[in-house]
Amino acid sequence: MKQKTNNNINIKNKRASFDYEFIDIYTAGIVLTGTEIKSIRQGKAGLVDTFCFFSRGELWVKNMYIAEYFYGSYNNHAARRDRKLLLSKKELRKLERSTREPGFTIVPTRLYINERGLAKLVIALAKGKKQYDKREALREKDDKRMMDRLFKR
Numbered sequence: 001m002k003q004k005t006n007n008n009i010n011i012k013n014k015r016a017s018f019d020y021e022f023i024d025i026y027t028a029g030i031v032l033t034g035t036e037i038k039s040i041r042q043g044k045a046g047l048v049d050t051f052c053f054f055s056r057g058e059l060w061v062k063n064m065y066i067a068e069y070f071y072g073s074y075n076n077h078a079a080r081r082d083r084k085l086l087l088s089k090k091e092l093r094k095l096e097r098s099t100r101e102p103g104f105t106i107v108p109t110r111l112y113i114n115e116r117g118l119a120k121l122v123i124a125l126a127k128g129k130k131q132y133d134k135r136e137a138l139r140e141k142d143d144k145r146m147m148d149r150l151f152k153r
Contacts, residue, residue: 020126029086
């Protein structure tokens, strides 16, 4: 019996929470090739400038970076290819209806490997923040940091 190692792979899209207000959150599986999952297990992936889109009723993630596997030969994958996301039909229909409304988009927020060794992508139905909302978020972050400093003394 093969023993599973405890992978603590947790790749986050920190910019997404700054630029978007999350309305609803989903966990989706990803269709990957062998060299892609090996690169993710090494932690060589990124979610910067990544977004999701619908094509023929299927949800795809675009521009997700997964580094080429070092030991992969001619079987290696393209680093920024489109990858299919796996959700239930009910969730797909709900997301597709929501993204037709103006201002809504689907943004990947976190990539991790679950206890069964499968790569999962946490996506969020999001609405873009205005500039003043971003400034308010920065101000709250600074205030929280200052309060922590004052009370630690």
